[in-house]
Every structure is written in structure tokens, then in C-alpha cells.
Amino acid sequence: MNGATLPHSIGDLSVRTGVPVRTIRFYSDTGLLPPAHRTPAGYRRYGDASVGRLHLICVLRDLDVDLPTIRRVLDDGLSVAEVAAAQREATALRIRTLRLRQSVLRLVAERGSSPEETVLMHRLTHLTAEERKRLVADFVAGLAPGTSQARGAAVLGTALPVLPDDPSDAQLAAWVEIAELMADDGFRTRLAHGAFAAADETALPRVDSGKAAGLVSFTREAVAAARGAGIEPDSAEAAPVVDAVVARFAEVLGRPAGPGLREWMAREFEAGHDPVVERYWRLVWTVNDWQVVDGHLPFQPWLIQALGRP
Known part of the structure; x- marks a missing residue:
């Protein structure tokens, strides 16, 4: 077939496909869409097969497939299905990255973070899984071995926070707060x-x-x-529960079930509870997406409030 009988000029190909002439010319010059013939004047002529080839090139480019990969597909060195599988994984990774970026921006906006906090938050949220694991392991290892803290380290090691690859906003915020707590030496002692x-x-x-x-x-x-x-705890329905607990204490300890006993109970249970440590465990549950079980929550805050203390 000579140039005169080839049905499509570059302009006609542009009209039929909606692809700009300069783009078609670029694909032709790079060898992705070579013209079937050139006229004596140098004009490109294309056959019917070029229409389908150009459509495929445009679809793959729209799916963000790079030009070398497209060339391999056109040369039958790689199937479209293989490209789609690889591109699917790459796209999923980009989506996770964008979601993470969106979550960080939302967190910075909600917390009103300073420039320094924003930089720290960005670093904490972009640690690799291995880096996050090492940060937590170093924190736990810092608890003094051979002391009462060793038992705390053993318990911590059974429930470490593990941020998933595609965290929710709540999980990301909880992870940042955990990392900030771990940077506080005073918290290490409290948690131990x-x-x-x-x-x-x-x-x-x-x-x-x-x-x-x-x-x-x-x-x-x-x-x-x-x-x-x-x-x-501050509702009327809590009164019978508290009355039953106070009555049991009065019976076992041989004390009157009056305001004095209630005050003593609240004081004792308040001394045995650390709200910052409770906060840490709630954050771990959030990061790990664990179900909160009422029986595993500290009972002291509920009881102290129900006993009438702030």
C-alpha cells in the first residue's frame, strides 16, 4: 500500500481520535506510532491499524503507564493484563500515600500545630514499619531490667502499637500521640x-x-x-451500683456505710489509678483496632466519679 492509498493523514487521525496533532507527532517520533508511509513532501500517512494503536496508547497513558512500558506492550513483550496488575499495585500505593498526606494535614489543622510540631508529626507519620517497630522496641528496652520496671516491660511487649499501612485518621492521630508520650522520660517511669x-x-x-x-x-x-x-457514673442509675459496692465494703471492713467510707474509697482508688497510663492503653487499642472490652477498662475513674468526686 502506497501513501496515496493510506486513509489517514495526521490531521485526520487527530480528528478521529481527539488526540492533538502535536501529541500524535510526538508518539510517531518516539516510535510508538510510526507512520506507515511518508509522502514525497514528507507528510505522514497512517493505516486503519494506527487508530486502534493510538487509542491503546492514550488509554495506557491515562492509566499513568510510562512510555517504555507502553512500548513493550505494543511490541508484544508484555500483556495488557500484566501491565494492569503492576499498575494496580502502584496506584494502590499512591492512594495510601495521598490518604496519609490528607490525614496529616487534617491532624495539623485540628491540633493547630506549630511549625516545629508539624515537622515532627510529618516525620513520625512517615516512618517505615521497621522504623516504627524499632522506636517502640527501644522505648520498651529502656525500662530498667532486673527492677520492678522489668515486669512492666514484659506486659508492654505483649501489646505493642502497630500502625497499619493504610491507617484511619483516628489510628494516625493515636500513633502520633503514642510517639510523643514515648519521647517523655517521665512517662516511661509512669508506664513502667x-x-x-x-x-x-x-x-x-x-x-x-x-x-x-x-x-x-x-x-x-x-x-x-x-x-x-x-x-x-453521674446518672441516677449509677446510685444503686455504688450503694451495693459501698455496702460490700462496709460489711467486709466493719465500717459504717456513710460519707466517711465513701470518701476513703474514692481516695484509695484515685491513688491507684494513673490517667496518663490509661490514655496510653486506649491509644494502643485505637492504633491496633482492638475492641474495647468493659471488663478490661480501669474501674477507678467510673467509681470515683460515681462516689461524688470530680
């Missing part, structure tokens, strides 16, 4: 001594261990049941 809930027999140190174990166990179960029923 409060990494686990006190055993029932030690939660009331000034009470005989045999009596304390039963009292604390009864209290934990009562508060967990109230939480499970959706009872708020």
Missing part, C-alpha cells in the same frame, strides 16, 4: 509502674490482702456491668 492493672489483692494496699481481693473483684465486676448497660 502502671503498665498492668494492679492485682486485686494489691489494689487496696492498706487492706488485708484476703479481704482486698474479694472487694476489688466485686467492684470490678459491678462497674463493668454498669458500663456494659450504658450507665453513666
